Amino acid sequence: MLFHVEMTVKIPHDLDVNFVNELKTKEKAMSQDLQRSGKWVDIWRIVGKYSNISIFNVESPAELHDILSNLPLFPFMEIEVKSLCKHYSSIKEGEL
Amino acid sequence: MLFHVEMTVKIPHDLDVNFVNELKTKEKAMSQDLQRSGKWVDIWRIVGKYSNISIFNVESPAELHDILSNLPLFPFMEIEVKSLCKHYSSIKEGEL
Amino acid sequence: MLFHVEMTVKIPHDLDVNFVNELKTKEKAMSQDLQRSGKWVDIWRIVGKYSNISIFNVESPAELHDILSNLPLFPFMEIEVKSLCKHYSSIKEGEL
Amino acid sequence: MLFHVEMTVKIPHDLDVNFVNELKTKEKAMSQDLQRSGKWVDIWRIVGKYSNISIFNVESPAELHDILSNLPLFPFMEIEVKSLCKHYSSIKEGEL
């Protein structure tokens, strides 16, 4: 099932720079693993913001929460989740 | 270039039902033509709402406005547009 | 899987009273059928409001949207959906 | 009587980690005691958030405030309380 997720990153300015860079490196690696596995279908940057819009394809809401809450930047993100389903005008087959 | 568009439909309850159905039929046909042309890349229903989230791939902001403002339901929709660009964690090539 | 749904009913004051009463009667019947089937787990009135908070247990987001969008009062409701999953402090077994 | 409570946890990033872990351990124990006593009827995680939605069954508003304000994480939570009552479509007997 598909979920629409918007993540906004707010890193406190007084965090240690090396710690932040380490978090970002781990975040990128974990995101790319999930993209290769097909769980994290799309990730785009919103122009002008330290935010992304992502599409996830997971087995359950629980799996989605497990993925999101284990992201290294999770403690510094505001996350909005929307459940998606097939639109009656969509021409895509079998997706949802 | 890609745009993220969220459309919420609010049809006044005192509109003529046949007129509304005609608008919806035209809207669906126009949406499916645009999907087949590759301009309207994705369209999903948000669960529980008369809203959709869509991804458009167009030549310019002007083309996007031309598409949206010509949708039959445009006078009855609230539309939010966000410009997208490639996320530094994305593994997709050549998309944006 | 469980979803948390808040529905707020806003019936235009110039709708025909008999039509509205018919909608409400059908809504109640449909709600009670869904409660008996186990899909609509809980429904509570929010004190002072023409709103309810409900818990649904469905097979997929698509099934939830199918249920909600077929409610007789759907055209006159604002609906907010939240996906739920097991809380790490919960003592309930096997629910989510 | 039943109350709907939404708690959002916002832990300042510069709190001592051991102190935070101690708070969380105590919070979990207190929550589970209250669940076993029947006061804290339900607790769910909202997908993608460090928030829960809970249902409490208490003797009075005063008892609810007493419970909430003594939670170890209370100083770091935003809490919204809604009073619930029986919905006229509900098939449950004797609950509220």
Add this chain to the structure above:
Amino acid sequence: MLFHVEMTVKIPHDLDVNFVNELKTKEKAMSQDLQRSGKWVDIWRIVGKYSNISIFNVESPAELHDILSNLPLFPFMEIEVKSLCKHYSSIKEGEL
């Protein structure tokens, strides 16, 4: 138990004036009955607004909802309810 209720009246301008006046007359009578019974403890006008702030002293949330939803102007009011309890600085005895 005490509840804090804020009611804002929004009467559609195209309602029949006599019907509205009848509603207001009934509303006033019902409010004064409830004040005399001790259920509706206080009612104040907010300066500059067609709104009131009221304090109710009822047996249960269900009784409060029963009172509010039977007010003649209920279909034309936005109502916000807050549960109250004793403040640790209060010098009043036995109230809550």
Add this chain to the structure above:
Amino acid sequence: MLFHVEMTVKIPHDLDVNFVNELKTKEKAMSQDLQRSGKWVDIWRIVGKYSNISIFNVESPAELHDILSNLPLFPFMEIEVKSLCKHYSSIKEGEL
């Protein structure tokens, strides 16, 4: 004249605990003095929040500001003031 005041306390987590306790002790004493004088007519806790709703009976807006801005916790409170007057349904005599 009567004013409706809602105070929400937000104490920064890195304030010295003894300093905070001293502020709270002074706040309580000052509040109780004002209650005994008849200026601070009512104070209730909002269930689930570190907030109160209060009714003040003062000689002028200036007197109210003087009271509020001298509260020990004033620098750590968000305060909303509403002017009240007699409601046309009120059965109380001579109050406002």
Add this chain to the structure above:
Amino acid sequence: MLFHVEMTVKIPHDLDVNFVNELKTKEKAMSQDLQRSGKWVDIWRIVGKYSNISIFNVESPAELHDILSNLPLFPFMEIEVKSLCKHYSSIKEGEL
């Protein structure tokens, strides 16, 4: 005592034009009477809006409500009232 009042006029487009013009003529006359009496100290138009910001000097909140609720356009206005008092930097004498 002084009050800061912001009034926003929202006239339904299907009101009779002559009725609206009559309301506006009465509103202007009443406003000018109150300005001449010294009650309505200032009235300014907010640039680009059908709104005004006004300063009233009245004997009590009750008098202010009496004035505002008797304005001919009152049923079609959203009104926000703020109590004012002397600022410690003000050089004006005896005003508040």
Add this chain to the structure above:
Amino acid sequence: MLFHVEMTVKIPHDLDVNFVNELKTKEKAMSQDLQRSGKWVDIWRIVGKYSNISIFNVESPAELHDILSNLPLFPFMEIEVKSLCKHYSSIKEGEL
């Protein structure tokens, strides 16, 4: 002096179509006259919306209000005005 103006048009769906078209024709003519006079410096469409963002260069706030409140669509627009001045990074000479 320069002002930043955002206008959002909301035309009630039950207005007469010919009347609306007449308003739009007059609006366009008046806008173009003001553009040619140098008062209305810029006007852009916001993509996906029935809104514009405009820059005005006028002699005074009063002149701006006079222009805006005389636009044929003024009764059907929500308008937000912001005063602009020279930015300390701007390389433009003599503009503000």
Add this chain to the structure above:
Amino acid sequence: MLFHVEMTVKIPHDLDVNFVNELKTKEKAMSQDLQRSGKWVDIWRIVGKYSNISIFNVESPAELHDILSNLPLFPFMEIEVKSLCKHYSSIKEGEL
């Protein structure tokens, strides 16, 4: 020309007290100079808040920004500016 300015002061609790007092002293002196010059026409405290509402009479928006951005407390204030013009009901001559 007249501007309506609302300033809300938010001083971080960990600023040095002497530094803050120095800022306040300078702020008061500068405000009183501007009041005596006729630029800062009115300043009122909003009851219950660390905010003021002020009326400025300046030559241009640029002059207003110059005044506001040089206030000692500017870095710790949230400021909202509204342009004012003559209201058609105003009986004041020659003011705007």
Add this chain to the structure above:
Amino acid sequence: MLFHVEMTVKIPHDLDVNFVNELKTKEKAMSQDLQRSGKWVDIWRIVGKYSNISIFNVESPAELHDILSNLPLFPFMEIEVKSLCKHYSSIKEGEL
């Protein structure tokens, strides 16, 4: 293509002053280079705020994000981007 960008600067009060000044100097230089190149078409200060409104003329959304995210003050700014296109009343040729 044109974009409307509003940037609000929020510099934490405990940042080192020299570091902040260095950032501002670099920001100004980078802004002026981009203005001279024709990418950053306009930049205005919003009166009373530490914010600017800017118009950018870029080749793509990606180029705009690249510019904005490399500004020295980017980590301390809230940025809102709106896509613009030609308004049907505009008399400018060939701009969008």
